[in-house]
Every structure is written in structure tokens, then in C-alpha cells.
Amino acid sequence: MAKDYYKILGVDRNASQEEIKRAFRKLTRKYHPDVAGKDSEEKFKEINEAFQVLSDPQKKAQYDQSGFTDFGSEDFAGPEGFNFDDIFSDIFNIFSDRRRAERGRAGADLRYDLDISLEQAFSGLTTKIEIPVPTVCKKCKGTGAKEGKLKTCPYCNGLGQIRKTQRTPFGQSVFITICNKCGGSGNIIEEKCEDCNGTGRVKEEKKIEVKIPKGVDENSYLRIPGQGEPGYNGGSPGDLYIIIHIKPHDIFEREGNDLLCKTTVDLFKAIFGGEIEVRTIDGKTNIKLPKGTQSHTTFRLRGQGIPDLYTGERGDELIKVTVEIPKRLSRKQETLLREAFGKKEDRNNKEGKLSLNRLKDLLLL
Ligand SMILES: [Zn+2]
Ligand SMILES: [Zn+2]
Incomplete structure (x- = not known):
């Protein structure tokens, strides 16, 4: 005749998994052979068997329907598989916190x-x-299981860890390892x-x-x-x-907290000095060019760079000025420039045409 597992565990037929677990723990504490003596061994086995069936949704469903189970006896925990220590860890529950910590695996970054x-x-x-x-x-x-149906890991009985007690010349040692069948979760996925x-x-x-x-x-x-x-x-x-x-910027390059940019000025401003407008990271500003500004001169705008991530102090903006040389000159401009900067022989030549022609001649020869 089939056993009434519900009666053995002393729970209602509608009992939740939590209630079943609780009842099981209570009973194992009471009937554990180490506590209750050898006479309770049979009773203890029975409780264990009942729990194995009722804590497994699939077995429980089969049992509920037919009133019996045909699960192989290897499903039932022998002395190897059953973790007696766990029962006591509930009594001395200093272990339970540690076990909880061991169980959870942190999510990835x-x-x-x-x-x-x-x-x-x-x-x-x-x-x-x-x-x-x-x-x-x-x-x-x-x-991870279809319809959330998990099976209690038969290797560790849902405890997530395997404890082995071994006798050594120095006494008894307990070895604890995470169950590698269920990865320490205590459950395995069937589907x-x-x-x-x-x-x-x-x-x-x-x-x-x-x-x-x-x-x-x-x-x-x-x-x-x-x-x-x-x-x-x-x-x-x-x-x-x-x-x-x-992202790359259309005019600025960053060097630490400084911003680098380039600009061009016309010959007139380079020679006579004056104001030019330059871009800043948050707008525009004017800088004053001194007379006779040379090409590739760098001007520094203090505090117009990027704020420091930690101190908030802003870097500088560095503006490299290139002087634009006109590619074409009108005859008048040419004459004037020759007069102003040309060598003596060019200045003597009123139209400045001769020297150009002479240069052409030279190149053709
Ligand atoms: Zn899923
Ligand atoms: Zn396991």
C-alpha cells in the first residue's frame, strides 16, 4: 500500500512548497538518529522519502494523481546524498548566513x-x-526551466553543496564543496x-x-x-x-584641459596689428594682435579651456595664427609693396615690371 506522504510530513494536501519544507525541517530535527537515537531511523527515512516526492513538482503531481510513485530508489537520498549537517545548520544557524552568501552569484558588470x-x-x-x-x-x-518547473537537485538534495565527512588520523574533517550538478543553486532544470x-x-x-x-x-x-x-x-x-x-571637433583639438585651434589673419592685420574674432568652446571672443605678428605665433586665452574633472579649474585656449599671403596683387599694390619692401634696384624701377621680366628671362634660359 502506498504511503500517505502528506500525513508523514503532517501537512495539508494544499500545502505550499514552503510549508512542506518547513515541516520537513522540523521533523528531521526531531527524528534525526543522532538526536532521537537508532529507533527513529526508520521514521527518519520515511520523512526523507516523503519530502523527496512532495518537494519535487513532477513527482508530487504524479503522486497526487495516482497515489503512488514509481521512482527508482536511487532517487532517494542515501547517507551519501543526504546532508545531515544542513539540519543542524538551522539549529546553529550561524552557518545559514554564510551558506546564503556562497549560494548567490553576483551579476556581471x-x-x-x-x-x-x-x-x-x-x-x-x-x-x-x-x-x-x-x-x-x-x-x-x-x-530557466519550462513553466518554472525546477527539480530539486538529486545530488545535493537542494542544498547546493556537498559535505563529506572524512576520518583522518587527526580526527574528523568536513569537506564542503559547491554541488557541481546544480552550480550551488540546489535545483536543476529538466526542460x-x-x-x-x-x-x-x-x-x-x-x-x-x-x-x-x-x-x-x-x-x-x-x-x-x-x-x-x-x-x-x-x-x-x-x-x-x-x-x-x-567626437572629433570641427575646430578644436583637446590636449588635457587645453583647447588648440588655428586661425588665419590677413597681411594687413599681421603688419599693423588689430583685433580678430576667435571661437571659444562656448561662444566667441576678440583677441588683440600686436603689430608685426609673425605667422605661426600662438596666443593663449587663459581660462577658456575645459574645466578640470576634479577641480573645475579651466584650461586655456591656444590659438595658432597663420598669416595669409595674398596670392594675387593689383598693379598698384605690387608697386607700393615693391616701394616699401623691395630692394634698391626694384624701388628704382617705377613700375617694377623690369625685374619680373628679367626673372622670367632667367628662368627660360
Ligand atoms: Zn525563461
Ligand atoms: Zn546540487
């Missing part, structure tokens, strides 16, 4: 590459980014969830608002704790790293 403009690096920005974050699969509730292919995770676009501080540079990164991949089995989530990339 995620990386997101964000391209920003130099202007945005200058002023800082708040932006929303969409990142494909592996999130818990809704269909299987993250179990994979189709949505997540058994991983328990699906990628979902997650919108996150990020604040990028002013002064960030190429490869600066931002760490957002807890926004990475969710942890496994109660493990902590990973972090999200946002790596900054700065």
Missing part, C-alpha cells in the same frame, strides 16, 4: 560606450541611455524555458538617466553601482560602466 561632443564634455550633460540589460526572464521567473533558452535571462532595453560631469575626457568612465546584470540566486547585481568617447 556591463559596459556602455557613450559618444559625446566636446561641447558636452565642456558643459556636462544629463542624458537617457538605453542599454540592453539581461533581466530576469518573466516566463520562467528566472529559473529549458524557450524564451531564455534555459539561462533565466532575457535582454531588455533599460532606460537609465545618467549625469555626465563636466570635464570628462576620452575613456573617462562612470560607474553606476547595481545597474549591471542582476545577480543569480539572490546574488548582488553587477555595476554599469559608462565609457566616454569624445
